[in-house]
Amino acid sequence: MKKAIELAPDSWMPGGKPDPLIHHQHGHVGKSVSRIDGPLKVKGAARFAAEFAPSNMTYAAVMFSTIAKGRIASIDTSAAVTAPGVILVMTHHNAPAMKPMPLFMTNARAAGGDNLPIMQDDRIHWNGQPIALLLAETQEQADHAKSLIRVSYEVESAITSFAAAKAQGTEPGMFMGEKMKVEIGDADAALAAAPHKVSATYRTPRHNHNAIEPHAATVAWDGDELRVHDASQAVAHTAWSLAQVFDIDEKLVHVTSPYVGGGFGSKCLWQHQVLGAAASRIAGRPVRIALSREGVYRVVGGRSLTEQHVAIGAQEDGRFTSIIHTGVTVMSRQNALPEPFIVATRSGYAADTFKLDVEVAYMDMLANTFMRAPGEAVGTFALECAIDELAVELAMDPIELRIRNEPDKDPTQGTPFSSRHIVEAYRAGAERFGWNRRTLPGARREGEWLIGIGCATGTYPYYRMPGGAVRITLAQDGRARVAVAAHEMGMGMSTVNTQIAAERLGLALDEVSVEYGDSTLPGVILAGGSQQTAAIGAAVIAAQRLLVTELLKLAGNDSPLAGLSADEVGGLDGGLAKLDEQDRHESYVSILSRAGRNEVTVEAQAPMPMELQHWSMHSYSAIFSEVRVNVVTGETRVSRVLGSFDCGRILNHKTAASQFRGGIIMGLGLALMEETQFDERNGRIMNASLSDYHVPAHLDVPPIEIIWTDIPDPHTPMGAHGVGEIGITGTGAAVANAVFNATGKRIRDLPLTLDKLM
Ligand code: MOS
Numbered sequence: 001m002k003k004a005i006e007l008a009p010d011s012w013m014p015g016g017k018p019d020p021l022i023h024h025q026h027g028h029v030g031k032s033v034s035r036i037d038g039p040l041k042v043k044g045a046a047r048f049a050a051e052f053a054p055s056n057m058t059y060a061a062v063m064f065s066t067i068a069k070g071r072i073a074s075i076d077t078s079a080a081v082t083a084p085g086v087i088l089v090m091t092h093h094n095a096p097a098m099k100p101m102p103l104f105m106t107n108a109r110a111a112g113g114d115n116l117p118i119m120q121d122d123r124i125h126w127n128g129q130p131i132a133l134l135l136a137e138t139q140e141q142a143d144h145a146k147s148l149i150r151v152s153y154e155v156e157s158a159i160t161s162f163a164a165a166k167a168q169g170t171e172p173g174m175f176m177g178e179k180m181k182v183e184i185g186d187a188d189a190a191l192a193a194a195p196h197k198v199s200a201t202y203r204t205p206r207h208n209h210n211a212i213e214p215h216a217a218t219v220a221w222d223g224d225e226l227r228v229h230d231a232s233q234a235v236a237h238t239a240w241s242l243a244q245v246f247d248i249d250e251k252l253v254h255v256t257s258p259y260v261g262g263g264f265g266s267k268c269l270w271q272h273q274v275l276g277a278a279a280s281r282i283a284g285r286p287v288r289i290a291l292s293r294e295g296v297y298r299v300v301g302g303r304s305l306t307e308q309h310v311a312i313g314a315q316e317d318g319r320f321t322s323i324i325h326t327g328v329t330v331m332s333r334q335n336a337l338p339e340p341f342i343v344a345t346r347s348g349y350a351a352d353t354f355k356l357d358v359e360v361a362y363m364d365m366l367a368n369t370f371m372r373a374p375g376e377a378v379g380t381f382a383l384e385c386a387i388d389e390l391a392v393e394l395a396m397d398p399i400e401l402r403i404r405n406e407p408d409k410d411p412t413q414g415t416p417f418s419s420r421h422i423v424e425a426y427r428a429g430a431e432r433f434g435w436n437r438r439t440l441p442g443a444r445r446e447g448e449w450l451i452g453i454g455c456a457t458g459t460y461p462y463y464r465m466p467g468g469a470v471r472i473t474l475a476q477d478g479r480a481r482v483a484v485a486a487h488e489m490g491m492g493m494s495t496v497n498t499q500i501a502a503e504r505l506g507l508a509l510d511e512v513s514v515e516y517g518d519s520t521l522p523g524v525i526l527a528g529g530s531q532q533t534a535a536i537g538a539a540v541i542a543a544q545r546l547l548v549t550e551l552l553k554l555a556g557n558d559s560p561l562a563g564l565s566a567d568e569v570g571g572l573d574g575g576l577a578k579l580d581e582q583d584r585h586e587s588y589v590s591i592l593s594r595a596g597r598n599e600v601t602v603e604a605q606a607p608m609p610m611e612l613q614h615w616s617m618h619s620y621s622a623i624f625s626e627v628r629v630n631v632v633t634g635e636t637r638v639s640r641v642l643g644s645f646d647c648g649r650i651l652n653h654k655t656a657a658s659q660f661r662g663g664i665i666m667g668l669g670l671a672l673m674e675e676t677q678f679d680e681r682n683g684r685i686m687n688a689s690l691s692d693y694h695v696p697a698h699l700d701v702p703p704i705e706i707i708w709t710d711i712p713d714p715h716t717p718m719g720a721h722g723v724g725e726i727g728i729t730g731t732g733a734a735v736a737n738a739v740f741n742a743t744g745k746r747i748r749d750l751p752l753t754l755d756k757l758m
Contacts, residue, residue, distance in 0.1 A: 028499040028500075028502045028503040029649070029651050029652075030649065030650060030651065030652075030653070031499065031652065032653040032654040033495055033496075033652050033654060034495070035492055035495050035655065036495045037494055048213055048216070048231065048259050048260075049213075049217050049218060049257065050217075050288055052229045053218075053288075055286075056286060057286045058087050058135040058136065058137065058283060058286065058287050058288070059135065059136055059138055059139040059141075059288055060133055060275075060287050060288065060289040061143045061145070062133050062134075062146075062272065062289070062291070062298075062299070063130065063131055063134070063146050063151075064129065064131065064295075065124045065126070065127060065128060065131050065153070066127065066153075066684070067124055067153045067158075068124070068158035068160050068364045068365070068682055068683030068684075069125065069126075069156045069364045070156040070158075071122040071123055071124060071156075072131060073122075073153055074151070075093075075132065075152075076150040077132065079148035079149075080149050083148055084141055084144075085136040085142075085145075086135070086136045086145045087135040087136055087283050087285070088134070088282055088283045089145070089149070090132065090133040090278065090279050091131065091132045092122055092131075095119035095120065095278055096278050096282065098117075098118055098120065098246060098274060098278060099244055099246075100115040100116060100117055100118065100245070101113070101118070101241055101244075101245055101271075102115065102240075102241050102244050103115040104237075104268060104336055104337075104369075105176070105337075108466065109241065109524060110240075110241055111234045111237035111238045112269050112270075113271075113369055114271075114332070114334040114367035115334055116334050118130075118274050118278075119275065124153065125334065126364060126365050126366045126367075126683065127366075127684045127685075128299065129298075129366075130271055130298075130299060131151065133275045133276075133289075134149075135283050158364035158682075159362065159363050159364050160363060160364060160678075160681065161363075161680035162305065162307075162330060162361070162363075162680070165362055168361065168362070170361050171360050171362075172357070172358070172359060172360070173338030173340065174338065175338060175358075175375070180338065180340050180342055180356070180357065181356065181357045182412050183354065183355055183356075185352055186353060187322045187323065187354055188355065190321040190353040191311050191322040192313075193313070193321070194314055194315070194322060195314075195315065196313070196314045196318075196390065196394050197311065197313045197314065197390075197393070198386055198390045198393055199309070199310070200309070200310060200389065201327075201748065202309075202310065202382035202386075202748045202749070203305070203306065203748065203750065204306045204308075204378040204381060204382075205674075205675040206302060206368075206675070206676035207303035207371055207674050207675070207676060208297050208685070208688075209300055209301075209302050210296070210695055211261055211264060211267065212262050213260065214290065214293055215266070215267065215290075215291045216231055216290035216291060217229060217231070217272065217288075218286065218287070218288045219280045219287045219288075219289065220287070221277075221281050221284075225252045226242060226246065226248070226252060228253070228255045228273060230256070231257060231261065232257035232260065232487065232517075233260065233263040233265075233267040233268065233487045233527035234269070234487070234526050235256065235257050235517060235518060235519040236255075236467075236519045236523065236524040236525065237268070237526065238268070238269045238273070238519065239253040239254065239255040239519035241269050242274070245274055246281075254518075254519060256518045256519070257487065257517045257518075258516065258518070259517070260487060260489040261490065262489055262490055263489040264370075264666075265369060265370030265372060266296075266300050266301070266369065266371065268369075270300050270301075272289050272291055272295070272299050275289065276289035293690060294689060297676075297689075297693075298685070298688065299366070300366075301335065301366050301367045301369035302368060302369065302371060303369075303374065304331055304339045304368035305330055305339075306339055306341050306379075307329075308325065308326070309324065310383055310386035311323075311324040311386075312351075312386055312387065318390075318401045318404045319404055320351035320405050321351065321353065322351060322352065322354075323349065323351040323355075323356075324354075324356075325341075325355075325382065325383060326342075326355065326356065326357040326358075327359065327382075328358075328360070329341065329359075329360055329361075330360070330361050330362070330363050331360055331362060331367075332363060332366065335368060335369060337368060337369055338358055339375055339378065340374065340375035341376075341379030343376055343379060343461065344379050344380050344383065344458075345383050346411075346412045347407070347410050347411065347412065347413070347616055348383065348407075348411075348457065349387075349402070349407060349411065350406065350408070350411050351411060354411070354412055356412075363683070365678075372663065373663075373726070373729045376458070376459065376729040377670060377725075377728045377732065378670075380456065380729050380733055381670075381732035381733045381736065381750060382733075382748075383733075384457055384733030385746075385748065387401060387402060387456075388737040392441075398454075398455060398737070399426050399430055399435065399622075403426065406422070415614065415616045417616050418462075418615035418713050418714075419646075419648060419712075419713035419714070419716075419721075420618070420646070422459075422620040422622065422646055424709055425620060425621065425644040425645060425646040425708075426457075429455075429644030430622075432644070433455075434453075435453070438453050439741075441740060441742070442743060442744040445631075448630050448631050448632050449630055449631070450628070450629045450630075450631055451627070451629075452626070452742025453624065453625065453626045453738050453741055454624070454625055454733075454738030454740065455734055455737065456730040456732075456733035456737060457730055458619075458621035458623055458726055458727075458728075458729035458730025459618045459619065459620050459621075459729065459730075460619045460722060460726040461529075461617065461618050461619075462531070462612075462617035462618055462716060462722060463530065463531035463612070464531050464535055464611070464612065464717070465526060465529065466606075467525055467606075468523055468538050468539040468606030469484070469523040469524075469604065470483065470522055470536060470539040470540050470604065471484070471522045471543070471601060471602070471603040472602055473599050473600070473601045474547060474551075474599060474600045474601075476589065476592040476597065476599060478507070478511065478574050478575075478588040478589045479507070479511045479512070479513075480501065480502075480505050480512050481512075481513050481515060482498075482501045482512065482514045483514075483516075483521045484515070484516050484522060484525065484536055484539070485516070485519055485520075486517070486521075486523065486525050487517055487525075491527075491659055491724055492655030492656075492658070492659070493516070493527070493532055493533065494516060495652060495655055496533055496652045496655060497516075497533065497536050497540065498514050499651065500536075500651065501514065501540050501544075504540060504541060504544040504571055505547075505571040506570065506572040506576075506577075507571070511574070522539075522603055523539065529722070530722025530724035532724075533718075533720065533722070534720065534721075534722065537717040537720070538606035539606040541606075541717055542605065542606055542607065543602050543603065543604035545566055546604045547600065548569050548571075548576060550600055550602055551576060551588070551591050551600065552564065552565075552576070554594075554600070555576075555586060555594075556594075556595075559591065559594075560584045561576055561577075561578065561584060561586055564584070573585065574587050575589075576591070606717075611715045611716065617713070617715070619645070619647040619648075619721040619725075619726040620646040620647070621644065621726050621727070621730055622730075623644075623730040623734040624643075624644070625638055625640065625641045625731070625734040626639045626640040626641075627639065627735060627739055628742070629743050629757060633754055633758075634757035634758040635754050636739060636752055636754070637702075638668055638672070638701075638702050638735060639702050640702050640705075641664055641668075641702060641704045641705070641731075641734075642704070642705040642706075643660050643661075643664055643705070643706050643727060645707070645708040645709070645723075645726065646709040647708060647709075647720070648713040648721035649710060649711075649713070649718060649720050650708055650710050650723075651718060651720050656708075657706045659723045659724055659727060660723060661706060663724070663725065663731070664728070664731050665701050666695075666728045666731075667729070667732055667734075667735075668696050668700065668701065668731060669694070669751075670728065670731065670732045671734075671735035671736060671751060672700070672751050672752055672753070673694035673696070673700075673751050674693070674751060675694075676693065732750060735752065736752060
């Protein structure tokens with residue numbers, strides 16, 4: 001595989017100006033650096049949201065509705081109110097006035113998972129809605145008091161089955177302001193005329209979020225000031241949104257979240273933080289509200305189900321004449337995410353015609369939401385299985401079929417690709433994995449086990465959302481502090497951004513610290529869309545340039561740097577140097593002490609993400625898997641996985657490999673076991689626990705090998721693409737295609753449980 005090459009001028013900078021420092025390498029970026037926050041976590045010294053213990057704290061328990069729709073006819077709290085240790089029983093009768101949460105994606109600062117009234121009336125909107133909150137001196141007392149509440153409901157008929165939802169009619173899905181609909185040419189006619197074709201329906205189930213840290217917040221009011229220790233991937237958004245809910249100035253809300261035990265799209269603002277804050281206000285005491293695992297299933301949305309139809313028409317040589325990818329997903333009326341399963345199909349392959357469409361059916365249920373690679377994770381399952389099916393129909397190697405349909409520009413948008421080396425990733429992966437040892441379906445058997453291999457492509461869009469900003473403070477001792485309202489959910493953000501800042505500033509890693517996870521710091525940055533590092537990196541680069549300008553002013557005429565412009569100067573060896581004449585150098589310590597300054601602080605915004613208008617930008621992967629399927633029990637064991645990634649420049653080999661591997665493990669769960677059991681009679685989630693909802697455990701995870709192209713994209717900050725969500729993408733299809741190769745059985749419904757293979 002290729003090693004990092006020199007970067008061309010990066011067009012994402014303002015005015016398309018070349019960024020001189022991107023050539024300047026100190027060896028921090030691209031290194032395998034261990035997690036800076038690792039030792040704190042190992043020692044138990046990293047404090048999570050439910051581990052703050054302000055004095056006089058109270059503990060919350062939440063009671064959930066058991067009907068999907070209707071109203072609370074009566075709620076008898078008399079026994080709960082007088083139970084031992086109880087401080088407050090809050091229901092719609094005594095909850096304070098609050099506005100609905102601003103719904104995520106309805107503006108740049110909104111963080112709400114739904115926009116329903118919160119405990120403002122007797123209406124029930126989903127099975128599991130919070131209907132009472134209890135505060136007590138201990139968690140056990142709160143939980144006990146909850147068991148004493150008696151509720152009766154007036155039940156109304158609700159739409160809780162997929163069939164009933166579809167029967168009501170569907171509406172076009174909108175995602176990120178775009179209609180999820182693409183029509184190019186007459187795809188139906190091209191399919192009908194194609195000499196080779198496949199056409200099939202694929203189904204993917206609901207998934208629930210199961211981060212290792214269940215959602216929690218510790219909340220306190222000081223007068224009108226609201227302090228929240230949250231588990232958040234959107235601290236600034238959450239602070240702003242809470243200010244709207246309680247109708248107070250945003251400056252009065254302070255949200256921190258330095259450590260998050262996994263987010264995957266779920267750690268935004270849901271009703272529990274709002275209810276905790278409301279109860280704290282009434283009680284006049286701090287509140288810890290920690291959802292139980294079941295509570296997370298009731299209050300925090302998950303991934304919605306899909307029913308996807310994929311049809312592909314091909315010529316004799318395998319070239320696609322038609323790609324049809326349509327179908328239906330379900331959502332609630334109170335959220336902003338129709339699982340956008342066609343996103344990867346828009347740019348995956350060349351074809352003469354396209355018909356892509358996401359339709360939405362509505363149900364009375366908890367608002368569904370983002371879950372790692374929303375759209376792509378399940379959309380590529382359908383698309384990449386269909387391509388495997390077409391390869392069988394054509395009697396062609398499925399990798400060869402993909403390569404024959406490799407587009408030279410974005411096939412539906414027409415824009416050039418900024419950096420796409422998927423063919424290279426396939427070739428390297430195939431060789432390393434031993435793809436040439438693949439047999440015909442059902443041909444390889446060891447005792448009771450049929451063995452097969454399969455592959456699939458993953459793609460995930462490159463995003464860089466507006467709002468990136470950082471503050472850099474350079475102190476007289478030559479050390480730098482970077483401050484940014486960013487999030488460490490376990491992906492290595494703080495480590496990678498220390499590397500990026502140290503590289504730009506010409507400092508050692510231990511001379512740079514990154515402060516984050518605090519809504520009062522600069523930036524409105526989402527740890528989502530796999531874009532956080534690009535958003536921060538662009539701001540770090542902008543701030544560093546501003547810092548150079550400031551320092552050159554301070555350095556004045558007595559410096560070896562006298563007369564140079566900021567564009568000619570970069571960070572090197574603890575100071576600034578002329579880029580092409582590095583002897584002209586002055587240390588930060590010298591510049592600041594000559595100027596009599598203790599420190600210099602700059603704050604800068606990242607430039608607007610103009611690169612996205614010029615280029616089609618994505619992370620790519622080729623996923624290979626080997627499975628063993630038991631002919632007696634139908635049990636599938638994944639025995640080997642290899643992920644070959646093309647994600648631009650890899651900024652930290654250790655943390656990136658961990659992201660890829662983690663995504664693949666989540667993809668194994670999607671392929672083989674994850675499924676929310678939703679009772680279609682009453683909208684109740686039946687398996688709201690990790691004993692009934694299965695995710696991969698250690699013994700389910702085989703050796704996973706990770707390789708990458710490491711080819712920088714000249715059009716992104718640092719040359720990098722996102723690495724957070726690409727790993728899960730393609731993995732479901734790679735497993736399903738391997739199961740077909742092992743058994744000759746094509747399963748089009750996830751998860752691939754043993755009953756479907758018997
Ligand atoms: Mo991710 S689903 O954008 O946290």
